[in-house]
Amino acid sequence: MAKSTSKDAQALFHSLRSAYASTPTNLKIIDLYVGFAVFTALIQVVYMAVVGSFPFNSFLSGLLSCIGTAVLAVCLRIQVNKENKEFKDLAPERAFADFVLCNLVLHLVIMNFLG
Amino acid sequence: MPKLALFLILIHFLPFLCTSFSPENPSSRRVLVLLDDLALKSSHSVYFKSLQSRGFELDFKLADDPKIGLQRYGQYLYDGLILFCPTTERFGGSIDLAAILDFVDSGHDLIIAADNNASDLIREIATECGVDFDEDPAAMVIDHTSYAVSETEGDHTLIASDDFIKSNVLLGSEKIEAPVLFQGIGHSLSPANSLVLKVLSASPSAYSANPKSKLSSPPSLTGSAISLVSILQARNNARILISGSLVMFSNRFFRSGVQKAGTPTKHEKSGNEQFLTELSKWVFHERGHLKAVNIQHHKDGEADEPSMYRINDDLVYSVEIYEWSGRSWEPYVADDVQVQFYMMSPYVLKNLSTDKKGRYFTAFKVPDVYGVFQFKVEYQRLGYTSLSLSKQIPVRPYRHNEYERFIPAAYPYYGAAFSMMAGFFIFTAVHLYNK
Numbered sequence: 001m002a003k004s005t006s007k008d009a010q011a012l013f014h015s016l017r018s019a020y021a022s023t024p025t026n027l028k029i030i031d032l033y034v035g036f037a038v039f040t041a042l043i044q045v046v047y048m049a050v051v052g053s054f055p056f057n058s059f060l061s062g063l064l065s066c067i068g069t070a071v072l073a074v075c076l077r078i079q080v081n082k083e084n085k086e087f088k089d090l091a092p093e094r095a096f097a098d099f100v101l102c103n104l105v106l107h108l109v110i111m112n113f114l115g
Numbered sequence: 116m117p118k119l120a121l122f123l124i125l126i127h128f129l130p131f132l133c134t135s136f137s138p139e140n141p142s143s144r145r146v147l148v149l150l151d152d153l154a155l156k157s158s159h160s161v162y163f164k165s166l167q168s169r170g171f172e173l174d175f176k177l178a179d180d181p182k183i184g185l186q187r188y189g190q191y192l193y194d195g196l197i198l199f200c201p202t203t204e205r206f207g208g209s210i211d212l213a214a215i216l217d218f219v220d221s222g223h224d225l226i227i228a229a230d231n232n233a234s235d236l237i238r239e240i241a242t243e244c245g246v247d248f249d250e251d252p253a254a255m256v257i258d259h260t261s262y263a264v265s266e267t268e269g270d271h272t273l274i275a276s277d278d279f280i281k282s283n284v285l286l287g288s289e290k291i292e293a294p295v296l297f298q299g300i301g302h303s304l305s306p307a308n309s310l311v312l313k314v315l316s317a318s319p320s321a322y323s324a325n326p327k328s329k330l331s332s333p334p335s336l337t338g339s340a341i342s343l344v345s346i347l348q349a350r351n352n353a354r355i356l357i358s359g360s361l362v363m364f365s366n367r368f369f370r371s372g373v374q375k376a377g378t379p380t381k382h383e384k385s386g387n388e389q390f391l392t393e394l395s396k397w398v399f400h401e402r403g404h405l406k407a408v409n410i411q412h413h414k415d416g417e418a419d420e421p422s423m424y425r426i427n428d429d430l431v432y433s434v435e436i437y438e439w440s441g442r443s444w445e446p447y448v449a450d451d452v453q454v455q456f457y458m459m460s461p462y463v464l465k466n467l468s469t470d471k472k473g474r475y476f477t478a479f480k481v482p483d484v485y486g487v488f489q490f491k492v493e494y495q496r497l498g499y500t501s502l503s504l505s506k507q508i509p510v511r512p513y514r515h516n517e518y519e520r521f522i523p524a525a526y527p528y529y530g531a532a533f534s535m536m537a538g539f540f541i542f543t544a545v546h547l548y549n550k
Binding site for chain 1: 518519520522524525527528529530531532534535536538539542543545546547549
């Protein structure tokens with residue numbers, strides 16, 4: 001029974017990987033970028049748990065900078081995905097311009113809060 | 116030039132030429148003495164002489180003199196009032212109960228001596244001061260165990276009492292060895308008045324009754340609830356002395372020897388003179404009158420008083436407290452003066468240390484709370500005038516640029532924020548050139 005479960009899981013991962021292989025490259029780049037941001041956020045959480053929360057504003061801004069980046073990147077990914085019919089009227093150039101503007105605002109706030 | 120020098124010298128001596136009362140100088144100088152009978156002036160002369168020798172101008176008047184008055188054109192003519200007129204039903208001139216209460220309410224001092232057969236007027240004044248005399252006009256304080264041994268009097272109304280209040284500021288630092296002779300009416304303190312104090316109380320075996328008639332019902336005043344001499348310091352620092360006996364101020368009692376019943380020691384001289392003289396020094400503000408000047412506070416290491424503190428500042432607070440000795444302001448020395456750093460409740464409560472020259476100081480850290488604070492000194496001690504100082508000071512939080520920068524522990528967070536920015540640039544480049 002357990003063997004069949006692990007086989008099912010293997011089959012699931014396999015089908016997921018083969019399906020992901022057909023994803024366009026620009027979306028894969030965005031995924032990589034999101035993964036990088038989430039990984040940095042996790043490192044900071046572990047560091048805070050070890051060292052303590054003393055410069056708490058610095059911790060918050062470091063963490064929120066990562067989370068904000070990840071969220072904005074996900075938003076961009078939704079908008080530039082050709083298979084997403086919801087945003088088919090929105091030009092990918094416009095979506096990218098929104099992404100850049102939001103990032104500028106995010107990093108301005110982060111720099112103010114970093115201390 | 117010589118004229119200018121002369122002028123400067125005269126200016127320098129001007130304070131000594133002025134003899135009028137000033138708030139800086141709390142000593143009462145002019146005292147009105149109201150008497151039933153001018154014979155009291157000679158029979159109580161020792162007490163009056165002790166006041167005069169300390170610089171008081173006594174103005175003796177009969178209580179029903181039609182020309183007496185406490186004030187003229189809204190100015191008080193006297194700084195103190197002595198009522199040695201227990202039987203007076205109404206005063207002459209413009210003085211009445213309300214005038215005397217106004218006199219006290221404006222910060223002046225009062226000595227009342229009643230007696231048995233005290234008039235309703237004197238009783239009313241005493242009631243206003245929180246003291247209720249025995250309602251029976253013929254009642255006297257009788258004590259069959261601690262009376263004064265005497266050859267002529269056998270009804271035990273001449274009491275030798277040594278149950279003094281324990282306070283150096285009220286009775287002087289010198290201990291009163293001999294008992295005090297008392298003959299007169301007893302009183303009780305009104306429970307509603309928290310300012311009035313027993314200075315000389317009767318012994319537990321005393322009671323208040325008419326000595327000439329048989330005791331048919333239990334006496335209303337008994338034991339040490341009977342006060343013989345009481346004092347009151349009003350909230351405006353006016354001081355009042357109330358005694359149930361006029362004769363205790365007399366030369367006869369001052370000079371007579373005293374032997375308390377049941378004790379073998381016979382004192383050459385009763386304690387009356389010492390007791391009443393020391394108490395009059397207190398009543399007329401020659402002792403126990405405090406003033407606080409020169410309240411200062413500043414940041415540790417600076418000299419100027421700031422308009423505002425920041426949270427967690429270190430500050431130094433100091434105040435100078437002096438006691439009036441009758442002639443000059445002497446440094447007041449105590450170890451129980453406290454300062455509060457107060458906003459709705461005291462955030463800091465610290466004892467002040469003193470340099471024994473009148474200066475009290477302490478240093479503390481402003482709490483990590485911002486708002487409008489007050490430095491408060493509330494000093495209320497038995498017999499001393501109350502000090503109530505408060506000074507308001509705002510406390511602000513850190514400014515935006517006052518926070519600590521570049522903390523080593525925060526470098527990973529800085530690194531994360533900057534790597535996110537670098538990541539953004541790289542991602543932008545890759546995203547644009549990947550088309």
